[in-house]
Amino acid sequence: MSLLDIRNLSVRFGDANAVPVVDGLDLSVDKGEVLAIVGESGSGKSVTMLALMGLIDPPGVVSADSLQFDGTDMLRLKGRQRRRIVGKDLAMIFQDPMTALNPSYTVGFQIEEVLRQHLGLKGKAARRRALQLLERVEIPAAESRLDAYPHQLSGGMSQRVAIAMAIAAEPKLLIADEPTTALDVTIQAQIMELLLDLQREQDMGLVLITHDLAVVAETAQRVCVMYAGQAVEVGVVPGLFEAPAHPYTEALLKAIPEHSLGARRLATLPGIVPGRFDRPHGCLLAPRCPYAQSNCQAQRPTLEPQVRGAVRCFYPLNQEVT
């Protein structure tokens, strides 16, 4: 059984007529698997994971057939029961490390807080463990950093601290929401390497939300491509990269600058993600899709299983390869 199994997840902000930010999403992650979620800004990647964590506040409404995590339906859990899992077995790190840490407390305090909450560690034992964690995330002079405040750390350091906090209770699934977007390029690679090391070492599931397809190609086993709140293609690496089935996936891959070497202009997908007032009746990509046919405008395709994965398109590409 998969570690995480999301069935028909929808998130709306407002009443039932509001346009869903996440629309009927199915997603699964196996134990020890690295799943990447890619897609443009606003495609619902982060909201999906925030919904799983129970961090969507009113007027946001989360509905799903099930949000199975490690045998428990997170959707049915209330308050205290949910908080026993969140932060312990299910942990998350965020995009901007400089604002993700509380400026008023030391690094040590913020890590020890998790240890106390979920493992019942106190005093010296908690401090010792916090130190080990800082060393594990390769922070130099870890001992002295325990008493440092977030503003005394660089972005990369802060993200390491955030990672230490997230792995403090040895989670089964770690969600990393664009963990390197706010960092320098040189630091990005180090942080990714650290995350993957930890993932292998602890055999955790890792959900990696990212824009960086190169990172996906190197690290993920499976990819979920999201567009306007829907999963448009789910596939394995490298299959999805070699033969994308969905026109949107193909467009994303073409948009990688290296693929436009020699060309005068970078390849782009014209248009923007549909908003709440211009949501197409049929396929959500139809207005931007170079392959769109007449029935694409009228009907909405469903996510159909393929040989290795699934695609939401009436006319999937590269079918001869698979």
Add this chain to the structure above:
Amino acid sequence: MLSFIARRLGLLIPTFFGVTLLTFALIRMIPGDPVEVMMGERRVDPIMHAEAMERLGLNKPLYAQYLDYIGQLARGDLGESLRTRESVWSEFLTLFPATVELALAALLFAGSLGLIAGVVAALKRGSLFDHGVMGISLAGYSMPIFWWGLLLIMFFSVGLGWTPVSGRIDLLYDIEPVTGFMLIDSLLSGEEGAFLDALRHLILPAIVLGTIPLAVIARMTRSAMLEVLREDYVRTARAKGLSPARVVFVHGLRNALIPVLTVFGLQVGALLAGAVLTETIFSWPGIGKWLIESIGARDYPVVQNGILLIACLVILVNFVVDILYGLANPRIRHQK
């Protein structure tokens, strides 16, 4: 932290001189002089007037008077009241505890209620409670203190007879001033009912004096909380699986307190200004009432040095708030 304190202390010197200059100039801008007031409304004999002015050193040019004044201050001499011949310092010391007691009670009232109301309003934003708190605090903030005080006296003291109209304690009790704080002294006296009586005297003035700070603190707490609760680190705290109470108070309120603390410090100045009115309305024998009477009598030394002492107090409180601010906000503390 030490250099932080040293820099703050350095700023005190120009402020101090500014205050001396202002009080010195302002009291002399008011028409009339102390001799006229002392000798009464009737026609004053010009020769006697001139003699008295000379005796008091008030016939010298203004700059010389100011230099005399500064020289006097430098010797640590605050002069004596022209009316009572008592030293300004000892009068101040006698009356000051009454004002402190009133101000502390007002701050306690405003701070505790304001923080709670502000936090709850922020957590229940848009609710009836939130709108209620914001409406009432706007009304409280706009309330003229003297009118509000009279209104409460009319209602609670005159109408319902729940609280006394004026003073610190009933004349029945003869309380030995040990600490100068009536609540403590009445307890020490061992007289039955004295403490409760002192408390009943304190409640209305404290509410009146605390109304504006209460409104300011409630509004500030609410907006600071709303801002803080949107911060990424609050989301991080929730993602750790911490209880809602811990998220709100440990991670939220701690950061929201930083701007609230500043406002709190500023309110101390406003509180002493408000004390002048409140003490006058309730015949509260503190420094506010003392200053009002001294201004009426053109008692230059009392007004100058009384205001100077109050100014020093405000400076001191703001200094303490600055230090607390540094303690509350690690980003300030570590500034080089």
